Amino acid sequence: MINSVAPLPPDECEPVPGAGLGALATERGNLPLESVDVTAEVSGLVAGVTVTQCFRNPFDVPLEATYVFPLPDRAAVTAFRMEADGHVVEGVLKERGQARADYDRALTEGRRAAIAEEDRPDVFTIRAGNLVPGERVTVRLTLTSPLPYEDGEATFRFPLVVAPRYIPGAPLDGEQAGDGWAADTDAVPDASRVTPPVLLPGFPSPVRLSLAVAVDPAGLRLREVRSSLHVVVHEGSTVRLAPGERLDRDFVLRLSFDASTALSLVPDADADADAGTGGQGGTFALAVVPEPAPPAAAPKDVVLVLDRSGSMTGWKMVAARRAAARIVDTLTAGDRFAVIAFDDVVEQPGSLGEGLAVATDRNRYRAVEYLARLEARGGTEMLRALERAAALLGDGARERVLVLVTDGQVGDEDRILERAGTGLAGVRVHTVGIDRAVNAGFLGRLAGLGAGRCELVESExxxxxxxEHIHHRIGAPLVTGLALTGDGLDVVPGSTGRLGSLYPGVPLTVTGRYRGAPSGALVLRGTDAGGRPWERRVAGTRADNPAVRPIWARSRLRDLEDRYAAGDRSLEEEIVSTSLEHGVLCRFTAFVAVDTRVVAEGGPEHRVIQPVEPPSGWEGPAAAPMMLTAMSAPAPVSAPRPAAPGAPPAFGGAGAFPEPAGGAFPASGLPGAPLPGEAVPGDRFPGDAFPDAERVSVPRPPLRGRSAVRPAGSAPAGAEPAGAQDALRTQLTEELRRLREIESLPSAERLRRLSDLGSRLAALAVFLGGHAELEALARELTSAGPAADADALWRRAVQLLEALSGPKGRRPFWKR
Structure with missing residues (x-):
């Protein structure tokens, strides 16, 4: 394969003294993002946050700047504005396709515009277009976030960098969804939107960062405030980031509080206008603090899954091995366990056999000895590891627990949740996220499937x-089978989502909607560890807390989006309407701000995607000849050499993509065959294993007349992505096949098979976060007695599964 790349003129690209290898400067300037300012006000267990990003156009032509950045995964983004040349334009929340059309039209007409979109629960993209030469444009996001509270401590975690993610799957042909270093694949059809370019280590800090958190206990007793990763300055009740800190790791502030059981009833400010509330209604927030007494330990089956991929190099691998060994040491002789390590391959220690081993002292020693020898390498084939774990845990009657230790840096989150989730029904899933820029949104969702705990570890x-927290949770929960009913309070059915279980030291928090007056109580019922009925009644108190409604809306949208990702495409209209009604951003909507003034002709002539910092704690590549070459004159780009699938990308500065000389990053940085499209000096070609590579590799310098030819991709143009979107349909199609095979069996045998189907559908509905039709059918099938009409039940099952597994023709929302 021959690639032709136009070189940069030497006078436009000179090394920056002392800036580190690969860092470049041009006489037009450097990067568009000048500063990020975060101000937060913590009140009790809720944080209100304003994020201000300032962009400057250093070029002599109109510019469009793109920035991919993280936000807290449970935060509700409720407002967006753009400020330029003394004008303030408030953003409007619209359906995503309509917002994009408005943004593109404004740019074509020469008007300034900005758009904010959600790509993952914790990954967002802002584009600001038609910035005129020398101009500064500020965009501002307003969000509300709950603080997770466990064992007497609340955590305010604000992520500051999107770390490189492993992108599996076969490439998709046609237009890419974004501009990252990886191309879209059938497993991650929007991968090019979540993989921003990465700066070389040593690049001068391109962005000024300021962050301040004002803490108001709001009636709670505050014992301690501590920051774990950044240097901070205390100014009264405000914690402020020390100057000079970089956007390369999460900001983590821990607050020691004493919480209590409470129910807040918050009427809607616009209750009279709310449809379906009878002219009055609102949102409630319930917090139940459990008793401290732990339940008696019961024998259990535990599978420990350890990520040993390339991104785990350095302190993360050391911490992961220690964490895994701690989990093994908590097991008793009555337990059974297995250890799985994965990168591009999935393996188990041969000394323990292929199945579950009894947790004897000898076997636990063998497991710890095996863990001590593990080193980071290769890609992140997490799905295969979780499927192996699900097969090991099976359908036994013992308590089943899965513990995943990883940094979570994968791009196919939806596919993993959808495919692994069904197999893990009935398994308690705990996740341990080890990174300074951890993929918290994905790990929290995965733990939520099994009502488990997500523990984030940002340092040794x-x-x-x-x-210690995970050890306590591996035991049985205090209360299971939780159900919530109103006592004088009319709770809107389906508004609370899944309740999960009650664990020692972990308050249960539930938000939902109610109709009518803000008065009454809620009754929580379940079964305790001894099998006895458990009940707690909490009286409500009227409150004036505007944060409760958007926090509920965000939680509701996440539940709906997870079910959509699992294959229920009928939810799109409900997702959009919920987002627009409550004014909370989601993946199906976008905030767009359009100026009325014309400032350019024909739209932006230059486009730049803002590169992000290499995450702190990630071991960068060693110096290599290619890095030195890039500083003097760009070399022709060649096809990447083979590497372990899923290797993290090589870091680079503006126009420089280093070739690592071993260590954490394999030679090519991006595995797989190249895809068609445009190449520039220093770029890695998007490959069949990294189809969105162009969105997540290092930044591209301004070039003119560049061109390259790449081999054609394997997927037909415009093909609907497979993987996560089709797996539910595939499962239901398989159930349909089984149904048709039993049509001629005797009634008694058909009823038995239909009852089995009902149990599988019930588990699937649980995984989806609730599905009224599947749940109704499951109840009917499992409760049918020997005298039931087998023909009628069979026909109803076939009819529903045909409807749910039928073809869907709507274009993916991220490409509209």
Whole structure:
């Protein structure tokens, strides 16, 4: 294969003294994002946050700047504005396709515009277009976020960088969804939107960062405030980031509080206008603090899954091995366990056999000895590891627990949740996220499937505390089978989502909607560890807290989006209407701000995607000849050499993509065959294993007349992505096949098979976060007695599964 790349003129690209290898400067300037300012006000267990991003156009032509950045995964984004040349334009929340059309039209007409979109629960993209030469444009996001509270401590975690993610799957042909270093694949059809370019280590800090958190206990007793990763300055009740900090790791602030059981009833400000509330209604927030007494330990089956991929190099691998060993040490002789390590391959220690081993002292020693020898390498084929774990845990009657230790840096989150989730029905899933820029949104969702705990470890100092929490949760929960009913309070059915279980030291928090007056109580019922009925009644108190409604809306949208990702495409209209009604951004909507003034002709002539910092704690590549070459004159780009699938990308500065000389990053940085499209000096070609590579590799310098030819991709143009979107349909199609095979069996045998189907559909509905039709059919099938009409039940099952597994023709929302 021959690639032709136009070189940069030497006078436009000179090394920056002392800036580090690969860092470049041009006489037009450097990067468009000048500063990020975060101001937060914590009141009790809720944080209100304003994020201000300032962009400057250093070029002599109109510019469009793109920035991919993280936000807290449970935060509700409720407002967006653009400020330029003394004008303030408030953003409007619209359906995503309509917002994009408005943005594109404004740019074509020469008007300034900005758009904010959600790509993952914790990954967002802002584009600001038609910035005129020398101009500064500020965009501002307003969000509300709940603070997770466990074992007497609340955590305010604000992520500051999107780390590189492993992108599996076959490439998709046609237009890419974004501009990252990886191309879209059938497993991650929007991968090019979640993989921003990465700066070389040593690049001068391109962005000024300021962050301040004002803490108001709001009636709670505040004992301690501590920051774990950044240097901070205390100014009264405000914690402020020290100057000079970089956007390369999460900001983590821990607050020691004493919480209590409470129910807040918050009427809607626009209750009279709310449809379906009878002219009055609102949102409630319930917090139940459990008793401290732990339940008696019961024998259990535990599978430990450890990520040993390339992104786990350095302190993360050391911490992961320690965490895994701590989990093994908590097991007793009555337990059975297995250890799985994965990168591009999935393996188990041969000394323990292929199945579950009894947790004897000898077997636990063998497991710890095996863990001590593990080193980071290769890609992140997490799905295969979770499927192996699900097969090992099976359908036994014992308590089943899965513990995943990883940084979570994968791009196919939806596919993993959808495919692994069904197999893990009935399994308690705990996740331990080890990174300074952890993929918290995905790990929280995965733990939510099994009503487990998600523990985030940003440093080795935090590890012991985190593993103590996990140790307590591996035991049985205090209360299971929770159900919520109103006592004088009319709760809107389906508004609370899944309740999960009640664990020692972990308050249960539930938000939902109610109709009518803000008065009455809620009654929580379940079964305790001894099998006895458990009940707690909490009286409501009227409150004036505007944060409760958007927090509920965000939680509701996440539940709906997870079910959509699992294959229920009928939810799109409900997702959009919920987002627009409550004014909370989601993946199906976008905020767009359009100026009325014309400032350019024909739209932006230059486009730049803002590169992000290499995450702190990730071991960068060693110096290599290609890095030195890039500083003097760009070399022709060649096809990447083979590497372990899923290797993290090589870092680079503006126009420089280093070739690592071993260590954490394999030679090519991006595995797989190249895809068609445009190449520039220093770029890695998007490959069949990294189809969105162009969105997540290092930044591209301004070039003119560049061109390249790449081999054609394997997927037909415009093909509907497979993987996560089709797996539910595939499962239901398989159930349909089984149904048709039993049509001629005797009634008694058909009823038995239909009852089995009902149990599988019930588990699937649980995984989806609730599905009224599947749940109704499951109840009917499992409760049918020997005298039931087998023919009628069979026909109803076939009719529903045909409807749910039928073809869907709507274009994916991220490409509209």
């Amino acid at each position: 100092d935090r590890l012991d505390e985190a593993m």
